[in-house]
Amino acid sequence: MENNPSVMRMKIIMLGDSGVGKSSLLSRYLTGTLEKTGSTIAVSYGEKNMAIDNAEIQLKILDIAGNERFRSIMSSDYRDSHGVVIVYDVTDVDTFRRVENWLKEVRRIESKPVVIIVGNKIDQVNRRVPRSEGLQYSKDKGVLFMETSVLLGSGIGHIFEKLVRKILQERVSEGREQGSPLRNMIPSCSCM
Template sequence: MSDALKILLIGQSKVGKSCIILRFCENTFTPITGTTIGVDFKFVEHKVDQKVHRLQVWDTAGQERFRTITSTYYRNMDGVLVVYDITDQNSFEQVTDWVKEIRKHAPIDIRMLLVGNKSDLNGSRKVTQENGKNLADFLNCPFIETSAKTGNNISESFTVLTRAILKIKSEKGEQQKKKVKSIKIKADQPKKKSCC
């Protein structure tokens, strides 16, 4: 198994980021009513396409309330789950601000997944699936709705993001191999004799 893939969950307070992490990493659900404090990250092994990958899943530990998430959180991240609450229109409207922060501070090739959480509260829905899909299309990233409470699509969301991360890493690896091969070919070419 190689180095852990680093994944950050961001979004407004109370959208269920910590609950998503607990459901994914420990398969438990505890309704967290207060602000998360002190959680940094959890490691989990996740099987994608018959291969086990080690994920380091980061929680912003309540800092999103103050918009103090610094570039250090984004640095070296491989992927981001941008989470909103389907029962909270404001959390959905804030998504574009979070994406601006990602694009400002994160590596250019970071992968994103837009996540509409709390799908178990469909009767209280304020954000339609269509609106979520349209925003994801606009942001050029995949979209999924989840429920940390029931576990619906939690594992799938990490699978989708992990696949996207692995794809970009593979493409970067191939580009690097081509560069090295090109440099080697140029270095191995015989020098032309001058006529003078």
């Protein structure tokens, strides 16, 4: 798939506070298993191929460290991103409140990526952020929303499928514009 010119390549970045489960979510999505992960230092990434409506898509997913001291270094990784996954922990209200800060950073990205906000750890009994609150916040901000449990593996693939479908829906026609980072995402075939 790497050298196939009809493959759409998308860059997805994952943001959120340290400890919300971004690395575990990425690991679960890429391998299908739950692996013990520590805090990300700077950036880690993985790649995964998927097919949506007969389109071959190669995702490059960057897991950006949630620690404040790495943020200024990592802003260059935001460039040319097509989608953003902002993760918070439903058992920690502060991580949900800081979604606003992450969203402000995303709004500064020139490529105007599609955003999905993800509430993680829904398997925990000490939930502090109701689903309705996350859903309403996302609607108010005009972004996608989902909840998941990385531990149980519920809905992991749907997060990325929903995001990619929205990118395709909103951006494919824009991608043909000169200078758009999405132009490289679009295959050169006349399959549109």
